[in-house]
Amino acid sequence: MANVLVVAELAEDGKLKKSTLSAITFARQALPAIGGALHIVVLGASAAAAASELAGYGAAKVLLVEDASLAKYTAEHFAPSVAAAAQGCALVVATATSFGKDLLPRVAARLDAAYAGDCSGVAVEGGKLVYKRPMFAGNAFGYCTLETPVQVATARQSEFTPAEASDSGGASPVEKLAKAPVGAGAARIEVIGLEAVKSARPELTEAKVVVSGGRGLKEKFFEVMEPLADAVGAAIGASRAAVDAGYAPGDFQVGQTGKIVAPQLYIAVGISGAIQHIAGMKSSKVIVAINKDPEAPIFQIADYGLVADMFQAVPALTAELKKRQG
């Protein structure tokens, strides 16, 4: 019987990323079709701590690949080892973060496997896995099967609740695996460094509340959005137009081609509601839109719409929220 392999993601500091837990949930849902056991692979320069944390999720084993060349992620160094760890597996899965979306298609090619990216669901039908994928900016769902001996997929983080540590108590055995030989391409890549966007706020994809700003905020983007975010403990997002214009950093972008968020509460400030933006936030539980244009398309999907000038409404909203918190 074949197994399922989850590829874990580590943060720059070597800590396990919570996003990994969504891939574990996906794997648990897929296991009935495959029948084997759950395996998890973790790669890094020193990933033993992350491996023992991962041992708490009921996997048959956790594979640990440690090597100095894995200190900083590159697909060229990671893909061969993930492919090697996938031996005996019928499915390889990671969460569709920028890491998963970069690495897993490369792993798929290495395994000559078909790939279903950014899946919002997985089901077992007639003993086969059927992947549900948003397409056309979320305007259609496609249900597909992959017809290769090994299948590779990434899971949309917002659609798979993070796996809970298993309560069976036992820890999975951690097995060391040597780094697999890399191809010639690996010698031609060098990581210069990450220019990180530092923030004490929750991660956009994990926050319970997200407040996003649009192009009209201009240079006042942070001046207007930060106090609101602080008042509700929110992460800050942005439209593409706000990012393109340089008012907000690139990794704030919410949308079809940015981050996909599904918080309890999403507040869109001065965002028109282009389909590419809506694709990234329409699964939010409650949507609030503040826009001065009563015809803005964002109001068509908002639970609560406020037609107002944001430069007045947002500070007033911030003050009102603070007042009620006492």
Place this chain on the structure above:
Amino acid sequence: MKVLVALKRVADPDNANKVKIAAGGNAVDTSGLEWKPNPFDEYALEAALRLTENGKAPKQRLGEVVVVSIGPKEVEQTLRAALATGADRAIRVDATDDQLDGRLVAGALKALIDAEKPDLVLMGKQAVDGDSNQVGQRVAELLDFPMATFAATIKEEEGALLVGREVDGGVLTLRVKLPALVTVDLRIVAPLSVFSKVTEPGFKYNDGVRFAPLPAIMAAKKKPLDVKPLAELVPGMALTTRYLKFERPVQRAAGMKVKDVTELVDKLTNVAKVI
């Protein structure tokens, strides 16, 4: 530098909310929607043009830009448009869309690239119809090329590129030695995103992609466009991604308008109970 750019044409992305599901649910019906080049691929082409010129004299191509599309006869329009904006040569691989999946497209591109031997392969990060985001990564693996996906900036160095990638948490800079593969993100067409070795420091492009002047559109008709059968590039390779059915997502209904901030906070606290 010789650059190969992969272009796909997609149903008008700004009207993606008008796609229909065919009766029976086994196909997406895009009839009524105009074909447009995949925006990310237009950006890849713009980046290729910027990398093969000095900025000031865009008519002088310092290198070669080859554009490739896999699709039916109609994609030749997309290729001609690319030739008009400055590409030198085009190749169409003949196939209908339902003969293709990411694995096949990657296989076909790999075979073409083996024959063409470009220094750089530039592609979009995703085609916005299937939103699949896999072909570039696959091609890089098949070629054993270093890759930089989701590129927001490219700076050419001697035999290498310095690429700023948009990743979760910030911008990650990589150096890839040529030959290499880069997939581009939205910001690659900002005024200061791409520098070739000969771009003057401080040279600023117009934001976005360039448009072809009429004489160039006429001249593009004479530029070479080769056609190759798919089976020649990927003999015997079968489709391995099968779509069983399609469905429209449940539409969110519009809610209510609130008159002011006080009412909004009341609703959020007492009705929606999300704060």
